[in-house]
Amino acid sequence: MPRILHAADLHLSEADRDYSLAVFSELLDSARREKADYLLFCGDLFNTFADAEKLRSEFRRILGSPPFEFLYLPGNHEDLQRGGGELSRLDWGAATVLHGLPFELLRRDRGGVPVEFLAVPHQEKYSGYGNWPVPPKEAAWRVALAHGVVAGMSYRGPDDEGGAAAIDPDLFARFQVDYAALGHIHGRRTDAVGGTRLAYPGSTRVWRRNESGARGALLLDLPASGPASMRATANGGPASGNREAIAEPVFIPLASAGEYRHYALTLTLEGDAPDLDSLAKSWGPSDYIELECAGLVEDERSVVQLADRLRTRYGSKVRCLEIDRDGVSALPGISSQPIVRKFLEAWNARMPASVATLSDGGEEHAVWIRAREMALNSLKAALERVA
Numbered sequence: 001m002p003r004i005l006h007a008a009d010l011h012l013s014e015a016d017r018d019y020s021l022a023v024f025s026e027l028l029d030s031a032r033r034e035k036a037d038y039l040l041f042c043g044d045l046f047n048t049f050a051d052a053e054k055l056r057s058e059f060r061r062i063l064g065s066p067p068f069e070f071l072y073l074p075g076n077h078e079d080l081q082r083g084g085g086e087l088s089r090l091d092w093g094a095a096t097v098l099h100g101l102p103f104e105l106l107r108r109d110r111g112g113v114p115v116e117f118l119a120v121p122h123q124e125k126y127s128g129y130g131n132w133p134v135p136p137k138e139a140a141w142r143v144a145l146a147h148g149v150v151a152g153m154s155y156r157g158p159d160d161e162g163g164a165a166a167i168d169p170d171l172f173a174r175f176q177v178d179y180a181a182l183g184h185i186h187g188r189r190t191d192a193v194g195g196t197r198l199a200y201p202g203s204t205r206v207w208r209r210n211e212s213g214a215r216g217a218l219l220l221d222l223p224a225s226g227p228a229s230m231r232a233t234a235n236g237g238p239a240s241g242n243r244e245a246i247a248e249p250v251f252i253p254l255a256s257a258g259e260y261r262h263y264a265l266t267l268t269l270e271g272d273a274p275d276l277d278s279l280a281k282s283w284g285p286s287d288y289i290e291l292e293c294a295g296l297v298e299d300e301r302s303v304v305q306l307a308d309r310l311r312t313r314y315g316s317k318v319r320c321l322e323i324d325r326d327g328v329s330a331l332p333g334i335s336s337q338p339i340v341r342k343f344l345e346a347w348n349a350r351m352p353a354s355v356a357t358l359s360d361g362g363e364e365h366a367v368w369i370r371a372r373e374m375a376l377n378s379l380k381a382a383l384e385r386v387a
């Protein structure tokens with residue numbers, strides 16, 4: 001039965017050359033190890049058209065002659081800084097570039113089972129799909145590749161990727177798609193709409209901050225028997241004849257992608273971050289670490305020194321280290337104030353057991369730290385009023 005590895009949004013770029021190409025290599029290794037018949041890449045393989053031009057010979061060299069077919073659907077990022085260039089006129093080696101607008105239909109039979117691939121490259125709008133001359137499905141399976149936001153599957157928040165028109169999920173139902181291999185949304189998610197399994201693998205690497213969690217690709221098998229029909233209804237009625245959406249694909253993580261990790265640190269009055277060394281034990285060389293410092297300190301210069309120490313100690317051990325200290329405020333002499341000392345004694349006495357034993361305190365720990373921050377800020381305000 002045909003096996004598919006599905007990835008998107010790697011954003012290979014000159015600026016992150018070694019890191020992003022290492023993730024690309026690992027993706028290809030995974031496809032070989034899993035004995036995939038097809039590797040579908042659903043857009044934003046490159047960060048910009050200029051990056052695609054610069055990195056294409058490395059791309060060809062790393063791809064080589066793989067035992068699977070590499071299907072490459074361009075995304076919206078391949079259009080950035082394009083000038084007069086045409087992706088489809090460059091040499092992509094063993095990769096098949098699916099650039100035909102508004103769609104392209106390919107038939108393949110790797111793994112002994114015919115599969116149709118309906119490629120829908122990124123476009124300004126998809127509203128005309130009702131008139132697309134897509135032939136009826138003939139193979140056992142039809143798999144779509146698309147790059148954009150499928151209506152109903154996006155979190156529209158401050159970090160929404162934007163930049164692409166919404167795709168109506170009816171497009172996939174109308175064209176009898178069993179699996180819609182999607183790209184553009186950098187968070188992993190899947191859904192079943194009618195007989196179509198819709199899936200975003202999430203970005204293949206950490207492209208920017210807030211892309212939390214492991215990065216990787218989705219693996220799925222297409223059973224030789226073709227899509228299952230809906231089961232008989234609970235009251236014993238006949239099967240409806242509609243298709244049943246294929247099972248959820250399996251997530252294959254890529255270690256070389258590292259992770260984005262964000263920490264909210266409450267500094268001591270001396271401007272120290274006592275928990276950090278134990279947290280840092282889990283950091284890897286590809287990780288993107290963001291430290292958000294907050295709290296009240298005696299002397300702001302101690303925080304500058306802390307930031308320097310952290311950069312010296314960890315800067316070369318991780319791919320990216322960002323230290324944000326906008327949340328720190330300073331009040332000289334605060335620790336000698338009797339009321340503050342009294343508070344800190346009482347606060348220390350209420351340390352949760354999970355903190356004392358260095359086990360993962362989670363919520364309990366966070367509440368305790370937050371209580372200190374709130375109290376010190378109130379005390380600071382009160383002391384300033386007195387002064």
Ligand SMILES: [Mn+2]
Nearest residue numbers: 009044077184
């Ligand atoms: Mn992207």
